[in-house]
Amino acid sequence: MADxxxxxxxxIMGDTAQMDVVNAYLDGTPPTRELKEYFDGVGESDTVIVLTDLLGGSVNKEVFPYLERPGVFVIAGFNLAMVLELASMGEDEAVTEEFCRELVETGRSQVVFLNDHCKPQAQADDFFGEG
Structure with missing residues (x-):
């Protein structure tokens, strides 16, 4: 999924985003080792936003210990709108807890049950005062 x-x-955006991916369970390597290798290469002052697919999923559980590191933010459950917003961040924009909360709200706002969202307008009879 990550790739x-x-x-x-x-x-959509070209190869401009600073994004790394860790694909879990593709080659038999445990996510624990892949995440350790990734975070071993992250500087202490670097900021990392980790997006996992499912709250309570195996990858989500494996990344949980990294929440103790400063500058690590983990969001469980994401959609493409969220990832595109992250990818379009400017270098001068700071990643904060508030930014991550707003990012989650962006994702939520993009999940819509269209049957309810786009209900057909009232019947033509009702529009013209008939019926």
Missing amino acids: GVLSAVRL
């Missing part, structure tokens, strides 16, 4: 999301971002 697919990165591919979609690059298709």
Whole structure:
């Protein structure tokens, strides 16, 4: 899934985003080791936003210990709108807890049950005062 999301971002925005992906369970390497290798390469002053697919999922559980590190933010459950917003951040924009909360709200606002959102307008009879 991670490579697919990165591919979609690059298709839409080009190869400008500073994004890394960790694909879990593809080659038999445990996510624990992949995450350790990734975070071993992250500087103490670096900021990392981790997007996982499912709250309570196995990858989400594996990344949980990294919440103790300063500058690490984890969001469980995401959509492409959220990833595109992250990818379009300017270098001078700071990632804060408030930014992450707003990012989650952006994602929520993009999840819509269209049957309710786009209800057909009232019948023509009602519009003209008939019926």
